[in-house]
Amino acid sequence: xxxxxxxxxxxxxxxxxxxxxxxxxxxxxxxxxxxxxxxxxxxxxxxxxxxxxxxxxxxxxxxxxxxxxxxxxxxxxxxxxxxxxxxxxxxxxxxxxxxxxxxxxxxxxxxxxxxxxxxxxxxxxxxxxxxxxxxxxxxxxxxxxxxxxxxxxxxxxxxxxxxxxxxxxxxxxxxxxxxxxxxxxxxxxxxxxxxxxxxxxxxxxxxxxxxxxxxxxxxxxxxxxxxxxxxxxxxxxxxxxxxxxxxxxxxxxxxxxxxxxxxxxxxxxxxxxxxxxxxxxxxxxxxxxxxxxxxxxxxxxxxxxxxxxxxxxxxxxxxxxxxxxxxxxxxxxxxxxxxxxxxxxxxxx
Amino acid sequence: xxxxxxxxxxxxxxxxxxxxxxxxxxxxxxxxxxxxxxxxxxxxxxxxxxxxxxxxxxxxxxxxxxxxxxxxxxxxxxxxxxxxxxxxxxxxxxxxxxxxxxxxxxxxxxxxxxxxxxxxxxxxxxxxxxxxxxxxxxxxxxxxxxxxxxxxxxxxxxxxxxxxxxxxxxxxxxxxxxxxxxxxxxxxxxxxxxxxxxxxxxxxxxxxxxxxxxxxxxxxxxxxxxxxxxxxxxxxxxxxxxxxxxxxxxxxxxxxxxxxxxxxxxxxxxxxxxxxxxxxxxxxxxxxxxxxxxxxxxxxxxxxxxxxxxxxxxxxxxxxxxxxxxxxxxxxxxxxxxxxxxxxxxxxxxxxxxxxxxxxxxxxxxxxxxxxxxxxxxxx
Numbered sequence: 001x002x003x004x005x006x007x008x009x010x011x012x013x014x015x016x017x018x019x020x021x022x023x024x025x026x027x028x029x030x031x032x033x034x035x036x037x038x039x040x041x042x043x044x045x046x047x048x049x050x051x052x053x054x055x056x057x058x059x060x061x062x063x064x065x066x067x068x069x070x071x072x073x074x075x076x077x078x079x080x081x082x083x084x085x086x087x088x089x090x091x092x093x094x095x096x097x098x099x100x101x102x103x104x105x106x107x108x109x110x111x112x113x114x115x116x117x118x119x120x121x122x123x124x125x126x127x128x129x130x131x132x133x134x135x136x137x138x139x140x141x142x143x144x145x146x147x148x149x150x151x152x153x154x155x156x157x158x159x160x161x162x163x164x165x166x167x168x169x170x171x172x173x174x175x176x177x178x179x180x181x182x183x184x185x186x187x188x189x190x191x192x193x194x195x196x197x198x199x200x201x202x203x204x205x206x207x208x209x210x211x212x213x214x215x216x217x218x219x220x221x222x223x224x225x226x227x228x229x230x231x232x233x234x235x236x237x238x239x240x241x242x243x244x245x246x247x248x249x250x251x252x253x254x255x256x257x258x259x260x261x262x263x264x265x266x267x268x269x270x271x272x273x274x275x276x277x278x279x280x281x282x283x284x285x286x287x288x289x290x291x292x293x294x295x296x297x298x299x300x301x302x303x304x305x306x307x308x309x310x311x312x313x314x315x316x317x318x319x320x321x322x323x324x325x326x327x328x329x330x331x332x333x334x335x336x337x338x339x340x341x342x343x344x345x346x347x348x349x
Numbered sequence: 350x351x352x353x354x355x356x357x358x359x360x361x362x363x364x365x366x367x368x369x370x371x372x373x374x375x376x377x378x379x380x381x382x383x384x385x386x387x388x389x390x391x392x393x394x395x396x397x398x399x400x401x402x403x404x405x406x407x408x409x410x411x412x413x414x415x416x417x418x419x420x421x422x423x424x425x426x427x428x429x430x431x432x433x434x435x436x437x438x439x440x441x442x443x444x445x446x447x448x449x450x451x452x453x454x455x456x457x458x459x460x461x462x463x464x465x466x467x468x469x470x471x472x473x474x475x476x477x478x479x480x481x482x483x484x485x486x487x488x489x490x491x492x493x494x495x496x497x498x499x500x501x502x503x504x505x506x507x508x509x510x511x512x513x514x515x516x517x518x519x520x521x522x523x524x525x526x527x528x529x530x531x532x533x534x535x536x537x538x539x540x541x542x543x544x545x546x547x548x549x550x551x552x553x554x555x556x557x558x559x560x561x562x563x564x565x566x567x568x569x570x571x572x573x574x575x576x577x578x579x580x581x582x583x584x585x586x587x588x589x590x591x592x593x594x595x596x597x598x599x600x601x602x603x604x605x606x607x608x609x610x611x612x613x614x615x616x617x618x619x620x621x622x623x624x625x626x627x628x629x630x631x632x633x634x635x636x637x638x639x640x641x642x643x644x645x646x647x648x649x650x651x652x653x654x655x656x657x658x659x660x661x662x663x664x665x666x667x668x669x670x671x672x673x674x675x676x677x678x679x680x681x682x683x684x685x686x687x688x689x690x691x692x693x694x695x696x697x698x699x700x701x702x703x704x705x706x707x708x709x710x711x712x713x714x715x716x717x718x719x720x721x722x723x724x725x726x727x728x729x
Contacts, residue, residue, distance in 0.1 A: 215728055232718070235725040242728055243665045246658075250355065250640045251633075257356065270633035319626055326629030330620045334612040337628075338432045338605065341635040342365075 006056075007063040010042055014071035021303055024074035025163040029128050034075050034099065043077060044095060047085040052095035058082070059256050062201045066252070069205025072303040074164060076101040076125045078198030084133035086194060091140035091180035096131045099147065103134030104315075105191045109171065111137050114179065116153075116171040122314075126167030127155045135182060135191050142178040143171070151175055160310035162303070193265060195315035196272040197255055203275040203311050204248045206304045207282050211245040213301060214238065214286045221291075228289070237285035244278035251275065254344070263345040269325040270344075276318040279308040355640035355647075361425055368429040371402060376435055383434020383695070385703055386603030386670075388560070390436030391515065393470070399430075400470035405440045406448040407468075414465030415448070420646040428598040428639075434606050438512065442474045443467045446594060447520060454578035454586055459538075463518075477507040477521035477539070477564060478587075484509075485719045487522070488530040488584065492566060494523040494537060500572040501525070503537060506565050513548045513562035516541050521566070522583055534583035538575040545569040555705040589654055591723075594714055596645035596659035601638040601666030603710060604673040604703050610696035611677055618680065627676055638666050657727020664720040667710040674703045 003011075017033040024030035037043040046061045047053020061082040068077045076084075079102035087102070088095060103109065107120035116136065123132070129145030132153075146155035146169060156168040215238060218229030228234045251271040258264035283305040287294045294301045312318070328348050329337060340348040357365070375398055384390050399405055404426045409415025427445075430437050437444075448467050451460055466472045483490040492505025503523055513519065519539045526533030539546065545568050551561040578586050608631055612619045619628060641662050648655045677700065678685075685701055687693035693701070711717045 229725075232722065236721055238728060239661065239664060239721045239724050242724070243661050246641060246661060247637050247665075250644065251637050254355065254636070254640055267636075269629070270636050273630060273633045274637055318630075322626045322629035322633070323622060324629065325632060326625030326627065327620070329628050329632055330612065330616075330625050334609045337609050337612065337632070341632055341639055342428075344636065 004060075004063050006060055007067050010064050010067035011070065013037075013040060013042070014067055014073050017073075018071060021072055021074055028157070028165050029125070030074045033073065037075065037077065043075075043080045044085060045081050047081070047089045047095055051089050051093070053085060053089065058259050061086075062197070062252060062256050065198060065201035066205035066208070069202035069207075069307070070209040072162075072206065072209075072307055076129075078195075078202060079124050079133075082198045082201070083191070083194045087135060087140055087186070087191065088133055088142065090183055090186045093140060093142060093178050093180050096142060096177065098130035099125070099128050099145070100131040100133060101125050101129040101145070102195070103132050103136075103143075103169070105135065105188050105195060107134065109134060109136045111139060111141070111176075111179075112173070114176045115173040116141065116143050116176060117173055118171055120169045120171070122158065122160075122166040123169050125165045126169045127157055127165060131177065132169065135186070135188060138182050138187075139179050140182050140186070141176050143174055143176050145169075160314070162306040162310045164307070164310065189265075192316055193268045196321065197259065197264075197268050199311045199315040200248070200255065200268070200271040200275040201252055203279055203308060204245075204252045206308050206311075207241075207245050207248050207275075207278055210282055210286045210301070210304050210308070211241045213304070214241055214289050218289055234289055237289045240285045241282050241289075244282045248275050248278045258345050263349075266325065266328075266340065266345040266348050269321040272316060273318050273321045273325070276312040276321075279312040283308050355643045357421070357425065357643075361421060364422060365425050365429060367402075368404070368426050371399075372429065372433050372435065376433065378433075381434075381436070383606055383699070384436060384438075385434070385606065385699065385706060386431050387437060387441055387599040388603070388706060388709075389431075389434055389438055391438035391473075391512070392436035393439050395436050396439040396470035400440070400468060403468075405444050405468055405470045406464065407444075409448050409452055409464050409468055413452075413460050414468035420649040421643065424597065424643060424646040428602070431598050431602045432605055439473050439515075440467075440470045442476060442512065442516075443470075443472055445597070445599075446476065446590060447474045447518075450520065450577060450586070450590060453589075456574070458574060459577075463538075472517045473512060473515050475510050475513045475516035475519045475541075475564075477510055477519045479509045480506055481508055485716050487587075488534070490522055490524060490534070492521065492523045494525040494535060494571065496525075500570065500574075501537065501576075503539065503566050503569045503571050506563065508551070508563045510562050510564050511560055513541070513564045514550060514559060519564065520577065522587065525580055525583075531584040533581055534587075535580045536577040536583040536586060537571045538577060539566070539569060539571060540575075543569050543571075555702065588656065591656050591659060591715070594659075595663040595720070596642055596655070598639070598642060600663045600714075601635070601642065601669055603670045604707075605635065607673060607677055607696065607699050607703055610694075610699060614694055614696040615681070623680060627680055631673060631676070634669055638662070638669065642666070657724050660715075660720040660724040660727070663715070664717050664724060667717065670710045671707045674700070674707050678704070 020030040020033045041054035044053040045056035049055045084102040103120045109118035127146050130147045132143045132145045134141050144151040146152050153174045154170045158166045160166045219227050221228050251274045255267040255271040258267040293299045403416050406415045407418040410417045494501040494503045521537050525535040547565040549563045550558045552558045618624045
């Protein structure tokens with residue numbers, strides 16, 4: 001994967017805000033960074049400009065998420081853009097002003113007229129959201145968030161392994177801000193897929209950053225009179241990490257290509273599965289290479305590895321996607337297996 | 350890591366369809382014993398039929414009998430052959446390795462003499478690299494080429510040589526000069542019918558005696574016309590070929606047919622949560638290995654020599670080939686006993702063969718330990 005200009009610009013912006021990460025873990029929010037994302041328009045990719053977005057393709061949104069993942073960016077960028085922004089735009093709804101996030105597809109919600117009921121667990125940065133985007137009973141909804149000035153739903157704070165807010169939001173008849181029927185092709189399943197693509201893109205970024213950090217450390221740290229990267233046993237870890245970085249990068253490319261052709265179920269399932277597997281292998285090899293320093297709060301490896309541990313279970317873990325893809329392949333039968341491997345969702349839906 | 354696109358163009362997809370149609374007609378499923386990847390059967394008639402379609406030595410320029418096809422075209426053809434378990438053994442080495450070597454380093458006479466015959470699948474080659482004391486440490490080969498009035502006299506012992514008993518020629522790495530380890534090495538084409546060549550089969554642990562061999566070279570006369578490239582440049586040439594040899598579908602597809610035939614013969618187990626979960630997991634890994642491997646072929650076509658990338662892919666692809674076998678055995682959880690009646694099914698035959706062959710996947714063509722050293726040099 002070649003880093004696009006967009007990736008490099010975003011990476012620069014994120015690097016300039018790198019000190020916000022530790023602070024955000026303590027306070028639950030990185031206001032300056034979010035502001036910078038809004039001003040640059042990065043938070044509004046790939047929403048079309050006529051709906052208040054910044055335009056851009058799925059690939060653009062994924063490039064931004066790769067950069068965000070590589071810098072452990074503590075804001076709901078996937079939820080605001082690739083996933084939530086897309087969901088709103090798919091139904092022709094305009095982007096609202098302010099912090100927005102997504103009601104994940106696992107939420108148990110229902111509508112009664114224009115009022116929203118039920119519980120949404122693990123809402124990313126839910127307590128900071130002024131707007132919540134969701135898909136409820138086949139309707140794309142925009143609801144006030146816990147940080148809204150009026151009509152705010154109740155919220156209980158939670159956090160994932162990386163101390164990223166994953167809050168529970170309870171709706172007891174909150175009136176919607178806007179609603180529109182989901183168009184054909186936008187279903188709970190496609191929302192799962194978009195969410196998984198977003199997580200996998202973040203993971204691809206985080207894994208590439210772990211690869212770079214570990215390679216650098218193995219060249220600097222000396223033991224027995226030479227850099228540890230000169231030892232074959234350590235080289236094996238470096239190889240594992242870079243293999244998996246290549247696997248995930250290629251998988252993300254494949255998923256984006258398919259989504260831009262209007263499909264992608266097969267490729268996204270593969271990408272999330274491969275990212276989850278890579279996360280396990282890469283974090284283990286990176287920590288083993290770093291030794292004790294990698295276990296400290298001071299050394300930045302944990303910002304990436306804790307996220308990878310958290311994200312591998314989010315938006316559907318390995319088994320969910322493996323089971324789903326496997327069931328589809330079994331249904332198509334043995335003679336379609338290789339064509340599916342070659343052509344993905346062109347063959348298997 | 351290479352970043353070339355992993356999608357196929359319309360003509361490449363058309364080529365794939367042609368190969369599929371050819372296989373369905375020439376080698377209908379159920380009418381032959383499918384093999385496990387490149388260690389599949391040897392069938393001169395099949396190789397000749399394939400050559401008749403222009404799919405052996407296809408990257409060779411047209412003036413030498415090939416079609417000047419790209420690495421990606423060859424990838425498309427080879428992938429279809431291997432996933433069908435086709436008997437590619439007769440022409441495999443000539444097609445994968447010897448043809449590109451001759452195109453790159455061969456003299457005009459060598460090209461005119463050998464390439465058209467390779468493209469007609471008339472010639473079978475073997476590769477004389479390993480020796481009793483030179484395995485992973487290949488630069489320590491002791492087989493020696495000594496200058497004499499008419500050319501060279503080659504003496505030494507090569508081992509683990511696949512297909513030596515049926516090969517017309519060996520390409521042999523030999524020491525021809527002194528100097529540092531990687532210098533003074535040269536490559537010769539050796540006519541396997543020359544006086545002084547003795548081939549002794551080495552029985553394989555699976556019972557096969559017609560695959561592996563020891564080749565004793567006792568003062569074999571080799572003319573100057575049979576030197577590949579320049580004397581003393583053997584090591585550098587060898588290193589450049591590894592991108593071709595190490596990144597192809599043959600490095601991750603060997604046990605694919607097990608999965609396919611498992612689905613056919615164990616439909617209920619395949620549809621169970623554990624079964625479908627495994628199939629989904631394996632499909633994802635095949636899908637991405639296919640993409641990475643195709644990207645290397647594209648990079649080669651763009652003029653690159655992605656040797657480090659190829660090493661990364663082979664190292665993980667061959668481990669994956671083994672993981673497929675273990676995972677299926679774990680899922681099946683039954684003894685692999687079979688007798689004449691009832692005859693073992695295709696899946697059972699493939700599985701037994703795969704269990705016995707699997708350790709070789711991470712050894713042949715460069716052990717994974719050596720590959721990791723190669724790969725790490727390419728990281729930056």
